[in-house]
Amino acid sequence: MYEDGIRLKPKTGLSPHAEQRVYARRAHSAPILYEFYNTNNFYQAVMRNHSMGGMCFEAEFALPKGVEIYIKIKNHQPESNGPEARKGYRAEVRWCRRKIGSNPPSYEVGVNYFEPVLFE
Numbered sequence: 001m002y003e004d005g006i007r008l009k010p011k012t013g014l015s016p017h018a019e020q021r022v023y024a025r026r027a028h029s030a031p032i033l034y035e036f037y038n039t040n041n042f043y044q045a046v047m048r049n050h051s052m053g054g055m056c057f058e059a060e061f062a063l064p065k066g067v068e069i070y071i072k073i074k075n076h077q078p079e080s081n082g083p084e085a086r087k088g089y090r091a092e093v094r095w096c097r098r099k100i101g102s103n104p105p106s107y108e109v110g111v112n113y114f115e116p117v118l119f120e
Helices: none
Strands: 006-008 019-021 026-036 043-050 054-059 068-073 088-098 107-113
Touching (some): 026 054, 054 088
Antiparallel strands (some): 026 068, 088 107
């Protein structure tokens, strides 16, 4: 239906590949841990933004597109209205790109949750 949480919507005068996101993104910086699903080997990362359909985080390593991961929230707060309300998220890596000018190298990783998450 939608790939990468993005709806391709042609508009007059625009490229037929102009993008419109299905869910609004919210900037949010928070420490997270991620693992390749069911490996129990966690790596540190930092969430950069989130939406009901997924998140973007910064990691030290490139992650392959299509891989299933589990994201654990380090500062879990059940009373929160944001991403900290849940202990974790199952997600699929949709894209990964190296951050320009980062030394040592770091990567931005975009993921889609397997189920949309409702935030207030």
